[in-house]
Amino acid sequence: MAWLPSILIRPQSGALIVLGTSALGGAAYRFLSTPDDSESSSLNPHTFVPYTLISKQQISPTSSIFTLRNREGSSNSQALKDIWKQSVWSVQLKQPQLQIARAYTPLPPPVGAPEDEHGEAQELRLLVRKEEGGEVSTYIHKLPEQSTIELRGPNVECEVPHNVREVLFLAGGTGIAPAMQVAHALNGRPGARMHILWANRRREDCVGGRNDSLQTPVSGRRWGWRSMLGLGEPVPAENTAPPAEKQGIIVKELEALKHQSQAHNQGLSVEYFVDDEKSFIEPANVARHLKISTQKDATPPKRSKVILVSGPDGFIEYWAGRKVWVAGREAQGPLGGILSQMDLRGWQVYKL
Ligand SMILES: Cc1cc2nc3c(=O)[nH]c(=O)nc-3n(C[C@H](O)[C@H](O)[C@H](O)COP(=O)(O)OP(=O)(O)OC[C@H]3O[C@@H](n4cnc5c(N)ncnc54)[C@H](O)[C@@H]3O)c2cc1C
Structure with missing residues (x-):
């Protein structure tokens, strides 16, 4: 993961990098096609959707895990479940005042966590290191619990094919x-x-x-x-x-x-x-x-x-x-x- 800074907010191309061939294209397609109104509150690569910061667990002086829940309780879908099964993926998190976003990689649900009807935990967890002078990482570290955070994604960084x-x-x-x-x-x-x-x-x-x-x-x-x-x-x-x-x-x-x-x-x-x-x-x-x-x-x-x-x-x-x-x-x-x-x-x- 190249820690390249600064993604100015613009429509996502939803790049899909594949190490081999597989069926993930189907899941990615479902995400990349423009969401209808009923889906627009779910995580999607086109629009930022609001999440609530449920908890912040400090794991060291520089890093914390942020647990986020979709406002509509609909962050996961069958397509997201497919993505969890065979890819490395990230979401973009928006800093609203500066209108910039950075990519973060959700941690998998903890082993044994409660699952939703699609078999995956309902929350997204981000492990974020506070970069000195970093715009977005400092922003999220300062937010109190119950704050609203906007996410867009998923972006598949690479696929782990079945073979x-x-x-x-x-x-x-x-x-x-x-x-x-x-x-x-x-x-x-x-x-x-x-x-x-x-x-x-x-x-x-x-x-x-x-x-x-x-x-x-x-x-x-x-x-x-x-x-x-x-x-x-x-x-x-x-x-x-x-x-x-x-x-x-x-x-x-x-x-x-x-x-x-x-x-x-x-x-x-x-x-x-x-x-x-x-x-x-x-x-x-x-x-x-x-x-x-x-x-x-x-x-x-x-x-x-x-x-x-x-x-x-x-x-x-x-x-x-x-x-x-x-x-x-x-x-x-x-x-x-x-x-x-x-x-x-x-x-x-x-x-x-
Ligand atoms: C696909 C992907 C997944 C990622 N997943 C994670 C993850 O799970 N967890 C995670 O913590 N990070 C992750 N990152 C990195 C993350 O996206 C950010 O790059 C990181 O948090 C720093 O962003 P920032 O806005 O806080 O810092 P920035 O504002 O981008 O600054 C980065 C550094 O550059 C310095 N800097 C900024 N501007 C200047 C300037 N003009 N002159 C000199 N120095 C400057 C800052 O002081 C800081 O040290 C991921 C990146 C990618 C691409």
């Missing part, structure tokens, strides 16, 4: 939100595997997060020449997580997603990295995962394997190269960064 059975997700900061969407989408796909490498600046954003993997790097350097080439072997981890099991909200929800994935014969695992603890995602972590994945597949896999990269611009650029603008739209651009120097046979890379 995708393995995902390696490199997430920086709030890039964990799309990672959780993918974990939610893979839920129920028998045999699907997902591994998340999640980097944060500070532990406060991932309190209580413990690595599933036995080994992680403890090097104070972000990369060395061996790791640049994917040659460095990770060394046994020091236990960087706090000893008592106080867990932050996002960590708890990742744990719940893990349990849910085990119940469906899948594997979801998470490794945590914290800049302040001198623990950084290194090429060796990626190389190791690719190696383990190959070992698990006794025969060459028929299923598709995808590496997704999401986070601040610098994070995406470092791992996969810059995204580019083509004809007024953001496009993938060539694969660059560290991943371009690694042996990725069998894996597709997608920058969010």
Whole structure:
């Protein structure tokens, strides 16, 4: 997810980027066609509709989860349910005084949350990091509960087609939100595997997060020449997580997603990295995962394997190269960064 600022308010083109072919086009079409009056109070890509800020949960000094409910109680539809099942998607949130909007990625409903008649929770939850001097993120952080917030969407950022059975997700900061969407989408796909490498600046954003993997790097350097080439072997981890099991909200929800994935014969695992603890995602972590994945597949896999990269611009650029603008739209651009120097046979890379 390139954290590109400033979307001036204009009619949405509703871009749909697809990693492969699937039936999501149908769901997207239902959203993209102009809503009639009865639908105009539901989330749609053409008009901003009012939501009420039900609650604000601070998860660290810089980030909070905002829970929003559609004023008419109709935020979800069958089409939205389809989108939840197979895509990474965002909504635009309007700052009314400045008439600007920014994109945010709804968190999946917490495991076990009450569901509406379409099988999805009725509320939308946004994990928003307060950017210093940021117009929209500061605006929402200042709003009291019960305020009105206007949303437009959904915008499908990328699709996770049905043949995708393995995902390696490199997430920086709030890039964990799309990672959780993918974990939610893979839920129920028998045999699907997902591994998340999640980097944060500070532990406060991932309190209580413990690595599933036995080994992680403890090097104070972000990369060395061996790791640049994917040659460095990770060394046994020091236990960087706090000893008592106080867990932050996002960590708890990742744990719940893990349990849910085990119940469906899948594997979801998470490794945590914290800049302040001198623990950084290194090429060796990626190389190791690719190696383990190959070992698990006794025969060459028929299923598709995808590496997704999401986070601040610098994070995406470092791992996969810059995204580019083509004809007024953001496009993938060539694969660059560290991943371009690694042996990725069998894996597709997608920058969010
Ligand atoms: C598809 C997508 C999904 C996203 N999902 C999420 C999400 O789930 N959670 C999340 O927190 N974010 C998400 N983002 C990022 C989000 O859209 C915003 O970019 C982010 O919240 C910052 O917006 P802002 O209006 O607060 O900051 P802006 O006003 O855009 O400012 C951004 C930064 O630039 C600086 N700046 C602004 N103007 C200037 C200037 N003239 N000179 C120098 N510096 C300047 C500001 O101080 C600030 O640090 C997503 C982005 C995309 C594209």
